[in-house]
Amino acid sequence: MPQSPEPVFLITGASSGIGAATARRAAEDGYRLVLAARSTDKLQALAAELGGAERAIAVGCDVTDFAQQEAMVSAAIDAFGRIDVVFANAGFGAKRGFLQESPELWREMVLTNVLGCAYTIRATIPALKDSAGHLLLTSSVAGRRALSGSLYSATKHAVTAMAEAARQDLQDTGIRVTSIEPGMVDTPFFDNPVTDALQPDDIARAVLFAVAQPPHVNVNEILIRPVSQPT
DSSP states (O other), X not given: OOOOSSOEEEEESOSSHHHHHHHHHHHHTTOEEEEEESXXXXXXXXXXXXXXXXXXXXXXXXXXXXXXXXXXXXXXXXXXXXXOEEEEOOOOOOOSSTTSSOHHHHHHHHXXXXXXXXXXXXXXXHHHHHHTOEEEEEOOGGXXXXXXXXXXXHHHHHHHHHHHHHHHHHXXXXXEEEEEEEOOBSSTTSSSOOTTOBOHHHHHHHHHHHHTSOTTOOOOEEEEOOTTXXX
């Protein structure tokens, strides 16, 4: 397909929460969208909401499978001819405590949060080099400070380090790299949630802020907490 005249924004974990909110904000800013997640039902509804096949496509993708990530990138290029922004957002959490959860869930979380993010970087670098584009990774405040008994925190420390490693690796390509580090978002994940937690759209606005900077400006990290979050 001929290259889209509008920039193209690819989001993993796009079916709900931060991913879906970011897709809506990006659509308002004129981006065409490539929406990826394991389940396509919500993705297809979101793609239709954002303009259908001419404006947004839904791609089923398990980020722990590199072949599926390569297929996701191929689908994006086939549909729109380019990729300008990649938001590696897929991930999930687990209860705190090293005697909580099952080893199987731990394995899936580590593969999704860490290896899945690395796979997204690897799969999208060639297209981002072509566009001198922007790579964003969803880390967390938990990727800045360890949480008691939290393997999830360890995975997000890995993502924070991965963002900086990618920035150094790609600094001569024109690709910008940003780590997005949300505090408590409106979710029951935290043991003691604060009142007035962040909403997914709060994070989406931060993402679009980073992307909207001039090409010579690289916002490396955005740590965003609700006012009432103490740490």
